[in-house]
Amino acid sequence: MPTKPIHDIAASFSRRGVLAATAGLMLGLASISGAKAADDTIKVGVLHSLSGTMAISETTLKDTILFLIDEQNKKGGVLGKKLEAVVVDPASNWPLFAEKARELITKDKVSVVFGCWTSVSRKSVLPVFKELNNILFYPVQYEGEESERNVFYTGAAPNQQAIPAVDYLMKDEKVKRWVLAGTDYVYPRTTNKILEAYLKSKGVAQEDIMINYTPFGHSDWQTIVADIKKFGSAGKKTAVVSTINGDANVPFYKELGNQGVKAKDIPVVAFSVGEEELAGIDTKPLVGHLAAWNYFESIKTPANEKFIKDWQAYTKNPKRTTNDPMEAHVIGFNMWIKAVEKVKSTDPDKVIDALPGIEAANLTGGTSKMLPNHHITKPVFIGEIKGNGQFDVVWKTPGLVAGDAWSKELDGSKDLIGDWVGKKCGNFNTKTNKCLGSGS
Amino acid sequence: MPTNLSARLCTFLLSLFLIAFALPAFAGPFEDAVAKFANEDYSDTDEAIGVVASSGNKLAFPIISALQDGRLMADPDSKKVYVTGTDGKSIDAATGEPVASVPDSASAVRLNNRLRRSVDAALGSLTLQSPDLGARLQAAQSVYKSHEETALEPVEGALAKETNRSVKTALSEARAAILLFKSDATEVQKLEAVATIKARGDQEALALLSDIGTDQPASVAKAAASAIGSIQSSLAVWSTVQNAWYGLSLGSVLLLAAIGLAITFGVMGVINMAHGEMVMIGAYTTFVVQEVIRTRYPALFDYSLLIAVPLAFLVAGAIGVVIERSIIRFLYGRPLETLLATWGLSLVLQQAVRTMFGPTNREVGNPSWMSGAFDLGQITITYNRLWILVFTLAVFMILLAMLRYTALGLEMRAVTQNRRMAASMGIATSRVDALTFGLGSGIAGIAGVALSQIDNVSPNLGQSYIIDSFMVVVFGGVGNLWGTLVGAFTLGIANKFLEPVAGAVLGKIAILVLIILFIQKRPRGLFALKGRAVEA
Numbered sequence: 017m018p019t020k021p022i023h024d025i026a027a028s029f030s031r032r033g034v035l036a037a038t039a040g041l042m043l044g045l046a047s048i049s050g051a052k053a054a055d056d057t058i059k060v061g062v063l064h065s066l067s068g069t070m071a072i073s074e075t076t077l078k079d080t081i082l083f084l085i086d087e088q089n090k091k092g093g094v095l096g097k098k099l100e101a102v103v104v105d106p107a108s109n110w111p112l113f114a115e116k117a118r119e120l121i122t123k124d125k126v127s128v129v130f131g132c133w134t135s136v137s138r139k140s141v142l143p144v145f146k147e148l149n150n151i152l153f154y155p156v157q158y159e160g161e162e163s164e165r166n167v168f169y170t171g172a173a174p175n176q177q178a179i180p181a182v183d184y185l186m187k188d189e190k191v192k193r194w195v196l197a198g199t200d201y202v203y204p205r206t207t208n209k210i211l212e213a214y215l216k217s218k219g220v221a222q223e224d225i226m227i228n229y230t231p232f233g234h235s236d237w238q239t240i241v242a243d244i245k246k247f248g249s250a251g252k253k254t255a256v257v258s259t260i261n262g263d264a265n266v267p268f269y270k271e272l273g274n275q276g277v278k279a280k281d282i283p284v285v286a287f288s289v290g291e292e293e294l295a296g297i298d299t300k301p302l303v304g305h306l307a308a309w310n311y312f313e314s315i316k317t318p319a320n321e322k323f324i325k326d327w328q329a330y331t332k333n334p335k336r337t338t339n340d341p342m343e344a345h346v347i348g349f350n351m352w353i354k355a356v357e358k359v360k361s362t363d364p365d366k367v368i369d370a371l372p373g374i375e376a377a378n379l380t381g382g383t384s385k386m387l388p389n390h391h392i393t394k395p396v397f398i399g400e401i402k403g404n405g406q407f408d409v410v411w412k413t414p415g416l417v418a419g420d421a422w423s424k425e426l427d428g429s430k431d432l433i434g435d436w437v438g439k440k441c442g443n444f445n446t447k448t449n450k451c452l453g454s455g456s
Numbered sequence: 457m458p459t460n461l462s463a464r465l466c467t468f469l470l471s472l473f474l475i476a477f478a479l480p481a482f483a484g485p486f487e488d489a490v491a492k493f494a495n496e497d498y499s500d501t502d503e504a505i506g507v508v509a510s511s512g513n514k515l516a517f518p519i520i521s522a523l524q525d526g527r528l529m530a531d532p533d534s535k536k537v538y539v540t541g542t543d544g545k546s547i548d549a550a551t552g553e554p555v556a557s558v559p560d561s562a563s564a565v566r567l568n569n570r571l572r573r574s575v576d577a578a579l580g581s582l583t584l585q586s587p588d589l590g591a592r593l594q595a596a597q598s599v600y601k602s603h604e605e606t607a608l609e610p611v612e613g614a615l616a617k618e619t620n621r622s623v624k625t626a627l628s629e630a631r632a633a634i635l636l637f638k639s640d641a642t643e644v645q646k647l648e649a650v651a652t653i654k655a656r657g658d659q660e661a662l663a664l665l666s667d668i669g670t671d672q673p674a675s676v677a678k679a680a681a682s683a684i685g686s687i688q689s690s691l692a693v694w695s696t697v698q699n700a701w702y703g704l705s706l707g708s709v710l711l712l713a714a715i716g717l718a719i720t721f722g723v724m725g726v727i728n729m730a731h732g733e734m735v736m737i738g739a740y741t742t743f744v745v746q747e748v749i750r751t752r753y754p755a756l757f758d759y760s761l762l763i764a765v766p767l768a769f770l771v772a773g774a775i776g777v778v779i780e781r782s783i784i785r786f787l788y789g790r791p792l793e794t795l796l797a798t799w800g801l802s803l804v805l806q807q808a809v810r811t812m813f814g815p816t817n818r819e820v821g822n823p824s825w826m827s828g829a830f831d832l833g834q835i836t837i838t839y840n841r842l843w844i845l846v847f848t849l850a851v852f853m854i855l856l857a858m859l860r861y862t863a864l865g866l867e868m869r870a871v872t873q874n875r876r877m878a879a880s881m882g883i884a885t886s887r888v889d890a891l892t893f894g895l896g897s898g899i900a901g902i903a904g905v906a907l908s909q910i911d912n913v914s915p916n917l918g919q920s921y922i923i924d925s926f927m928v929v930v931f932g933g934v935g936n937l938w939g940t941l942v943g944a945f946t947l948g949i950a951n952k953f954l955e956p957v958a959g960a961v962l963g964k965i966a967i968l969v970l971i972i973l974f975i976q977k978r979p980r981g982l983f984a985l986k987g988r989a990v991e992a
Binding site (some may be wrong): 275 | 570663815912
């Protein structure tokens with residue numbers, strides 16, 4: 017997904033040196049240098065922002081990888097060696113992501129990197145991973161339209177989140193009129209483009225779709241909520257599909273609650289609101305609003321209950337929540353372990369070739385599989401917000417949904433597929449039988 | 457139920473009930489329906505709601521209202537359903553018999569949005585004659601929304617008995633809504649219904665009239681179309697009023713965030729990039745106050761903000777004094793260094809808060825008097841925005857009076873106008889500097905208390921306000937509090953009138969462009985200081 021607030025002074029002043037120096041000074045302790053560690057460990061890079069605007073979401077993912085490594089080492093590590101985490105802090109600064117990725121690969125000689133949240137940070141590190149030929153596991157739901165040899169996407173593609181959510185609203189809630197509201201950047205814009213095409217293909221008229229973008233960190237939602245109410249008063253069942261980004265959601269939901277927009281009248285289905293985001297809001301006025309994810313903390317399976325218990329014990333915080341990108345890291349980490357054990361090596365080329373076809377249990381009771389396009393199969397759940405800040409699953413896809421690297425709804429990408437097994441190509445055009453190659 | 461039919465139904469069911477008691481093996485439709493709640497299937501629950509609501513059984517109301525509040529417990533193994541009362545006592549939902557305890561295997565019957573609508577509709581027709589005025593009004597409104605034909609008779613019954621005017625209006629609107637959608641209603645009835653709903657004149661009236669479908673008689677369709685037209689044009693006028701209100705509200709938030717900066721930057725001339733962090737510290741103070749109240753004195757929760765205001769002022773003010781004494785006083789007259797130092801400081805403060813409170817948002821609750829909204833004509837005014845506007849104006853007035861009438865205010869003005877002259881008159885200028893900076897920071901802290909009600913309480917809270925604050929101060933005229941006031945409200949209102957036309961993103965850009973052009977023309981802002989103070 018997505019950039020969170022760039023609204024950041026840091027961005028406007030973009031003096032990388034100063035920022036890096038300050039951040040480095042403040043977080044000196046957080047960076048564990050693995051340079052002098054012994055050779056009998058396998059190094060795992062963790063590239064998540066621990067300071068700056070993205071720290072709110074990414075710190076948890078850093079802790080997740082440390083937790084998983086700890087668990088794996090208790091089981092004896094992998095290939096007879098212990099795993100060792102190398103944590104760096106790219107400080108929510110996109111160019112710094114590329115520098116830190118290079119540092120991880122060349123200086124610390126990591127075998128694999130788990131990291132990134134925003135699409136822009138992923139795009140920033142792509143050339144580094146290609147040039148130095150290493151592996152990145154990317155755990156966040158994103159806009160799709162990408163398949164790279166060195167990247168494994170364990171978060172949801174649009175067809176694993178947005179499309180099923182719209183299907184649910186259309187069938188179960190009989191929604192006829194749609195507000196697509198999002199923050200103004202690449203993930204909401206691409207997702208909304210896909211959704212608009214999809215809705216029109218289902219016979220929704222142009223005047224029944226309202227698209228609205230807001231800046232990062234938007235906090236005054238009065239006008240937009242009033243507009244939504246007005247749009248919803250045309251006599252047809254209306255729903256809001258929200259790709260509003262993390263930080264702006266709290267004031268948005270507060271305004272919805274205060275202006276009395278109830279879920280039973282105009283439901284809001286969100287793609288970026290999870291257990292962590294709800295932690296900052298009183299959810300009682302929001303009961304019934306929806307979120308679409310591939311994982312919810314409230315799902316009762318033995319695997320999930322054990323995971324939550326171990327995680328809370330590891331973080332020594334009995335209230336620590338779990339969320340969807342964390343589960344994506346769990347799946348990605350286990351897939352990587354299996355692939356390494358299969359080829360008995362951590363050599364990136366061998367592991368990349370071994371990963372497609374590898375299966376790993378997900379926490380919701382199924383088995384996810386890495387596909388040739390480097391995306392995975394996942395179940396899709398629709399959850400309703402409950403009064404206690406958790407979600408109650410009201411609907412789920414009957415089976416697992418395979419992630420599409422390229423959306424079938426968009427003209428520019430519907431003929432493309434990613435296939436790193438047979439075609440060895442991330443953007444193979446099935447009409448012309450040609451690989452477009454890099455640069456597109 | 458008052459009417460003959462329901463009375464008869466009641467007797468019928470009552471006899472069924474008696475039979476059920478006599479022969480436990482026999483279960484009537486009511487009992488069957490209640491058992492369906494235990495099926496853990498949304499469509500079964502929906503069906504059960506319909507049957508129970510129309511059963512006339514006296515248990516219908518307790519069951520449905522328990523369902524709404526999550527107090528209806530169902531045991532999927534034994535198919536037994538229990539109602540847990542608000543007092544903690546439970547009864548068997550099928551028989552009404554008290555039970556000692558609900559088994560552990562039972563869990564609350566789950567609802568989704570579709571079911572919540574069914575529950576509302578069912579409760580609506582059950583509570584139309586409730587002795588509680590609010591419940592009757594709500595019932596009439598939910599019948600209006602669901603407008604199901606089955607509710608017509610209860611609505612008419614209630615209408616005949618109702619004495620309260622507003623409930624009566626709501627009931628006749630509900631009746632009109634039902635008639636409008638009833639296929640066998642006469643044309644005259646339908647025309648009357650259109651007129652009743654037109655008189656309501658709000659968005660829900662619009663929604664209903666736009667939804668009547670094409671199978672209506674020509675005259676009804678025509679009346680509806682003209683009603684829609686007239687409602688729309690009156691709503692258009694109201695939407696202008698609404699934009700003006702939103703503008704005032706946004707302006708008050710801008711003013712609140714900028715008012716502290718108007719002191720530190722406007723009066724002292726310190727480019728304080730850590731101003732936003734003072735706001736954030738105020739918001740976190742509110743959080744801490746609420747945490748203490750929640751754990752120790754829950755009854756005081758509604759006063760939490762009143763307690764937080766002075767504390768936030770003291771905490772942020774004290775931090776401001778420390779910053780001035782330890783950093784800023786060495787940098788007077790060196791704006792670039794001040795800018796860099798305070799910006800570095802803002803990062804340090806953010807990280808410190810992140811380390812202490814964690815990177816995630818913290819929940820700051822709204823006290824009951826700041827939640828919800830009321831309708832003024834056809835616009836909705838939310839209480840939190842209204843209170844923030846009142847609060848902002850109060851803070852502004854107090855600050856103005858302080859600068860004007862207190863000794864400290866006089867010294868502050870003297871020092872900022874001519875430092876050396878003030879010093880030679882015996883004013884301890886460095887003490888006044890520290891206090892002025894502390895005052896500006898303290899006011900930023902107070903702003904944080906108010907902003908915690910509408911925004912995230914996260915380490916990044918301050919960043920989203922710093923640019924807007926500078927914009928307001930520069931636009932209004934540096935060094936002039938009235939300029940800050942006018943500047944904030946002008947920008948707020950301009951923004952809200954641009955937003956519906958241009959969208960939030962373009963609206964913001966347009967405002968920035970307008971300010972740049974304005975500053976080109978009037979570099980000193982709206983209300984420029986005149987005289988020798990300017991050159992000093």
